[in-house]
Amino acid sequence: xxxxxxxxxxxxxxxxxxxxxxxxxxxxxxxxxxxxxxxxxxxxxxxxxxxxxxxxxxxxxxxxxxxxxxxxxxxxxxxxxxxxxxxxxxxxxxxxxxxxxxxxxxxxxxxxxxxxxxxxxxxxxxxxxxxxxxxxxxxxxxxxxxxxxxxxxxxxxxxxxxxxxxxxxxxxxxxxxxxxxxxxxxxxxxxxxxxxxxxxxxxxxxxxxxxxxxxxxxxxxxxxxxxxxxxxxxxxxxxxxxx
Numbered sequence: 001x002x003x004x005x006x007x008x009x010x011x012x013x014x015x016x017x018x019x020x021x022x023x024x025x026x027x028x029x030x031x032x033x034x035x036x037x038x039x040x041x042x043x044x045x046x047x048x049x050x051x052x053x054x055x056x057x058x059x060x061x062x063x064x065x066x067x068x069x070x071x072x073x074x075x076x077x078x079x080x081x082x083x084x085x086x087x088x089x090x091x092x093x094x095x096x097x098x099x100x101x102x103x104x105x106x107x108x109x110x111x112x113x114x115x116x117x118x119x120x121x122x123x124x125x126x127x128x129x130x131x132x133x134x135x136x137x138x139x140x141x142x143x144x145x146x147x148x149x150x151x152x153x154x155x156x157x158x159x160x161x162x163x164x165x166x167x168x169x170x171x172x173x174x175x176x177x178x179x180x181x182x183x184x185x186x187x188x189x190x191x192x193x194x195x196x197x198x199x200x201x202x203x204x205x206x207x208x209x210x211x212x213x214x215x216x217x218x219x220x221x222x223x224x225x226x227x228x229x230x231x232x233x234x235x236x237x238x239x240x241x242x243x
Contacts (some may be wrong), residue, residue, distance in 0.1 A: 005124065016042035021049040029058065030134045037062045054092070063102070074100055077104045080121065093130075098156040112149070115142045118159065124170055124213045131168065134161050137178050143213035153180055154190065161210045164218055170225050176233075181206050192232040198226045 018028050028047065033160035035041055041160065044065040045091055047136040050056055054073035057066045060083040080099040088097070090108035106114075112130040115123045118140025125133075125142075131149035135144050137156035147165030154170065156178035166184035167218040173190020180193075181202070189195075 013045040014042055015046060017046045017048055019048040020051065020053060025053050025055065026147070028056070032057060032060055032064070032066070035062045035064055047115075050089075057083070060085070060102075071108075074221070080104055090127075095194045096121075096140070097121065115140050118142070122212060128165070130146075134159070134178070137161070141212070142211055143209055143215060145213075145215055147184065150187070151190065154225055156180075160205065160209060162206060162213075162223070163216065171230070174232060175228045177228060179205070181209075182226065183222040183223045186224075186226070189226065191227055192229050194229045196227050198223065 009187040016172035018031065020028065032045065039087045047056060047068045050068050050070045050072050052071045052073045054075060056068055056076045058070050058075060058078040059080040063082045066083055066085045068087045072087050072091040074092045074099055075094040075096060076087060076091050077085040078097040080096060080102050081226040083102045086105045086233050088107050091110050093111045093113050095106060095110050095114050096104040096118060097116045099121045103122045105124045107126050109127045110125045112132050113135055114125060114133045116136065117136045117138055119138045121140055123140055123142045125144045129144050129148045132154055133148045133150045134156055137153060137159040139159045141159060142161040144163045148167050149162050149176045150168035151170040151173055152174060153161055153174045157176040158178055160179045163182045167182045167236055168186040170190040172180055172193030173188050175193050188222050201226045202225050203220045206223050
């Protein structure tokens, strides 16, 4: 077992273990950046003893599986492209920030600004996310199995967010065309965010996202949909108090 207790370290030619108790973070990231996806290279990298280090597995652009076996600090899997990253623990602010594609799965809780400015791919948080989850979202799909804090999807432009628990105050503040689905209660909606009708296409969308995220036992019919009222796209003196 690694320090996080979630991964069995099996010795095989497709898996490489990097122990941050003995290897520097710079060496780890250099190793990851040197991967090309060619035959003979490891298909799976296990990061043992992360111990809350910042900037683990950032800027990846190769289809490799990375398992962070324990808690991670700031910006884990930031700018991810093509890789599938799993954090077997909690993570600090900015996980999967500006990700382009691939997937990032957090088995525990995520701190603030999870998935910030994400442009593609899938971010899954198995427990809760703090404030500003999905801030300035630009295309990433975010599935949170627990609840999110205040200002979720603030300034979200496009992309989709599914929250199986509750959402804090200011949900969707100044939202553009992102689509939000919340199963639990919403403490309050932000400027220009309103509840919208849940049609058959939206139910299908929630089901598809839950399936992709590996979430079972949750009924899409329990969710409510939120999005932009489209009043703040252009300045209007009649709505000056809402800006």
